[in-house]
Amino acid sequence: xxxxxxxxxxxxxxxxxxxxxxxxxxxxxxxxxxxxxxxxxxxxxxxxxxxxxxxxxxxxxxxxxxxxxxxxxxxxxxxxxxxxxxxxxxxxxxxxxxxxxxxxxxxxxxxxxxxxxxxxxxxxxxxxxxxxxxxxxxxxxxxxxxxxxxxxxxxxxxxxxxxxxxxxxxxxxxxxxxxxxxxxxxxxxxxxxxxxxxxxxxxxxxxxxxxxxxxxxxxxxxxxxxxxxxxxxxxxxxxxxxxxxxxxxxxxxxxxxxxxxxxxxxxxxxxxxxxxxxxxxxxxxxxxxxxxxxxxxxxxxxxxxxxxxxxxxxxxxxxxxxxxxxxxxxxxxxxxxxxxxxxxxxxxxxxxxxxxxxxxxxxxxxxxxxxxxxxxxxx
Ligand SMILES: Cc1ncc(COP(=O)(O)O)c(C=O)c1O
Numbered sequence: 272x273x274x275x276x277x278x279x280x281x282x283x284x285x286x287x288x289x290x291x292x293x294x295x296x297x298x299x300x301x302x303x304x305x306x307x308x309x310x311x312x313x314x315x316x317x318x319x320x321x322x323x324x325x326x327x328x329x330x331x332x333x334x335x336x337x338x339x340x341x342x343x344x345x346x347x348x349x350x351x352x353x354x355x356x357x358x359x360x361x362x363x364x365x366x367x368x369x370x371x372x373x374x375x376x377x378x379x380x381x382x383x384x385x386x387x388x389x390x391x392x393x394x395x396x397x398x399x400x401x402x403x404x405x406x407x408x409x410x411x412x413x414x415x416x417x418x419x420x421x422x423x424x425x426x427x428x429x430x431x432x433x434x435x436x437x438x439x440x441x442x443x444x445x446x447x448x449x450x451x452x453x454x455x456x457x458x459x460x461x462x463x464x465x466x467x468x469x470x471x472x473x474x475x476x477x478x479x480x481x482x483x484x485x486x487x488x489x490x491x492x493x494x495x496x497x498x499x500x501x502x503x504x505x506x507x508x509x510x511x512x513x514x515x516x517x518x519x520x521x522x523x524x525x526x527x528x529x530x531x532x533x534x535x536x537x538x539x540x541x542x543x544x545x546x547x548x549x550x551x552x553x554x555x556x557x558x559x560x561x562x563x564x565x566x567x568x569x570x571x572x573x574x575x576x577x578x579x580x581x582x583x584x585x586x587x588x589x590x591x592x593x594x595x596x597x598x599x600x601x602x603x604x605x606x607x608x609x610x611x612x613x614x615x616x617x618x619x620x621x622x623x624x625x626x627x628x629x630x631x632x633x634x635x636x637x638x639x640x641x642x643x644x645x646x647x648x649x650x
Contacts, residue, residue: 284515324501326505330511333514333515339454340461343479343491345500346500352376353379357498358493360408362387365389366390367409369394411441412425414451415445415554418570419545420569422547441460447467449522451562460487465510466478467597468596469513473599529546532569536549540573542574545569547562567621569619573640597622600624600629601622
């Protein structure tokens with residue numbers, strides 16, 4: 272069978288079959304174990320719950336399959352990001368982070384890496400190539416960035432960073448491997464919060480690291496084993512179950528987001544829309560080059576904080592919540608956390624509801640945000 276993303280998606284739910292004996296359950300069992308029966312020489316056997324667990328291993332097999340790379344599971348997206356940073360960096364290194372990406376990655380670097388003598392610099396995603404990468408040990412890209420949805424040319428960043436001797440880490444949380452394939456574009460490592468679309472049901476945090484660089488992955492695996500950020504078996508089981516439907520959920524979510532973004536862009540109450548799939552989005556041409564889909568996140572700016580809160584809270588089919596990627600459409604005003612976006616900027620995560628019904632609910636709620644929004648746009 273060919274190795275296209277679709278072919279990989281088709282094989283995903285059958286991966287367990289080759290390892291099944293007659294009478295085994297087809298679904299993945301959860302193994303809750305801190306110790307294993309281990310007389311004599313322990314080499315080659317499951318030894319201890321911090322080193323091995325069959326439920327994580329089964330999940331890592333699915334993650335490796337969709338990433339087309341070795342994958343290691345972590346209990347959250349931040350645990351995956353921290354494992355890469357803390358296992359790969361040392362005193363005297365310099366790293367580059369997006370100034371407009373997920374703020375916790377910057378906070379982590381600011382609070383903990385700097386005091387280890389690691390230099391931390393930031394740059395906006397849209398101009399990530401400007402200034403080159405000379406002197407950096409590690410360059411982290413997040414494209415589209417969360418929450419502003421700007422994009423950088425991952426292949427060009429990887430090529431320039433490699434020439435300068437830096438490793439490239441891509442946070443692919445906003446896209447998943449079905450929407451964008453940073454390793455194929457030249458990144459050395461992918462980190463992702465499977466808390467979002469891969470799990471998809473808003474009931475667990477999870478993360479993974481994936482790479483085709485065996486030496487780097489050995490460092491990340493050793494970090495996990497020694498520092499102890501291991502996923503729980505039940506959470507691994509939930510994400511395993513989520514991954515089995517990721518392709519179909521992601522397809523619905525991206526399809527609905529394309530339609531809703533187009534309609535939002537024409538709505539009189541909406542001041543501005545960011546969505547890489549819109550032909551007049553500043554990131555559109557680049558998005559067409561490097562993304563398989565345009566994603567399920569849409570940024571829309573309403574006139575004010577009050578208009579945005581009224582819109583979110585008043586929509587029957589929007590869950591007001593932080594995070595994104597769940598089956599239920601959700602939204603939040605990112606300025607409430609201090610992100611550098613307008614007070615009325617709403618990050619909408621389009622879920623799996625039927626698109627026309629979802630649009631009808633969004634349109635009804637926009638109709639209630641008040642006449643000021645429409646007036647300010649027309650002035
Ligand atoms: C782009 C991005 N990376 C990483 C994370 C961290 O994931 P987690 O909350 O699972 O630690 C998030 C969470 O929102 C995110 O949006």
